[in-house]
Amino acid sequence: MSNVLRFSDVDYVRDGRPILSGIDWEVDSDQRWVILGPNGAGKTTMLRLATANDYPTTGQVTVLDSTLGKVDIFELRNRIGFASSATARRIPANETVRDVVLTAAYSVEGRWNEEYDSLDERQAERILAEWDLVDFADHRFGTLSDGERKRAMIARAVMTDPELLLLDEPSASLDLGARERLLQLLSGYAQSPYSPAMIMVTHHVEEIPPGFTHVLLLRDGRVQAAGPIDETLTADALGATFGMEFEVTQRNGRYSAVAHA
Numbered sequence: 009m010s011n012v013l014r015f016s017d018v019d020y021v022r023d024g025r026p027i028l029s030g031i032d033w034e035v036d037s038d039q040r041w042v043i044l045g046p047n048g049a050g051k052t053t054m055l056r057l058a059t060a061n062d063y064p065t066t067g068q069v070t071v072l073d074s075t076l077g078k079v080d081i082f083e084l085r086n087r088i089g090f091a092s093s094a095t096a097r098r099i100p101a102n103e104t105v106r107d108v109v110l111t112a113a114y115s116v117e118g119r120w121n122e123e124y125d126s127l128d129e130r131q132a133e134r135i136l137a138e139w140d141l142v143d144f145a146d147h148r149f150g151t152l153s154d155g156e157r158k159r160a161m162i163a164r165a166v167m168t169d170p171e172l173l174l175l176d177e178p179s180a181s182l183d184l185g186a187r188e189r190l191l192q193l194l195s196g197y198a199q200s201p202y203s204p205a206m207i208m209v210t211h212h213v214e215e216i217p218p219g220f221t222h223v224l225l226l227r228d229g230r231v232q233a234a235g236p237i238d239e240t241l242t243a244d245a246l247g248a249t250f251g252m253e254f255e256v257t258q259r260n261g262r263y264s265a266v267a268h269a
């Protein structure tokens with residue numbers, strides 16, 4: 009077990025407005041974190057810092073032993089997998105799903121004349137199977153359903169065997185069946201000892217895959233609570249985060265929260 013991410017007293021300010029304030033947070037290689045919080049709480053901003061796509065205004069972010077601002081971020085980004093609706097928008101619509109995954113080996117979007125070795129090709133086929141995409145491998149990215157597209161983007165994010173995998177709302181906008189199928193895949197992946205540290209942003213406790221170990225609750229850019237999920241995801245903590253009272257239940261590793269009657 010080793011540390012893969014550390015936020016030390018991080019502030020992020022834009023247009024004079026504090027977006028994140030006094031964030032202290034550590035993620036170890038065997039942990040799978042969920043970040044929960046209301047709209048505008050700063051969840052995506054946390055991921056932008058953790059993926060070296062932005063810098064803190066003050067404080068330090070250390071990713072995979074590299075302190076942002078002091079390292080070659082291109083080399084660092086190759087060791088981080090990231091899937092979000094923003095990364096999906098950069099994929100050309102006419103790219104095949106196989107190439108969406110394969111081109112991650114060269115950190116490019118859209119296949120040109122790169123030569124991929126058979127190791128990369130075998131890795132892409134294995135990952136397509138792992139994320140239930142074999143039947144779609146020759147389909148164009150632009151023709152996929154939301155659920156297929158989300159799986160393709162996660163498959164692309166894991167193609168390079170990242171040491172840290174970040175997912176921004178992977179099950180947003182999916183129908184019930186597609187959501188449950190994705191949660192099964194994410195749950196299996198989270199529970200494998202060979203998987204990297206994971207951080208997933210979500211809006212709904214129902215979308216936390218079993219196997220996720222920790223939760224960070226964010227409100228108005230501040231950590232409301234953070235720690236092991238079974239101790240931290242309580243009705244009181246959720247209530248303080250969202251400003252209303254909840255009843256929280258847990259069954260077979262799945263959580264659910266409804267407003268107090």
Ligand SMILES: Nc1ncnc2c1ncn2[C@@H]1O[C@H](COP(=O)(O)OP(=O)(O)OP(=O)(O)O)[C@@H](O)[C@H]1O
Nearest residue numbers: 022023027045046047048049050051052053054211
């Ligand atoms: N570069 C920026 N300049 C100005 N404001 C910003 C910038 N980046 C983020 N913000 C603001 O910071 C706040 C937090 O944004 P962020 O996207 O991190 O929240 P979020 O918790 O992911 O929200 P949501 O759940 O709605 O996706 C928002 O009010 C947003 O408008």
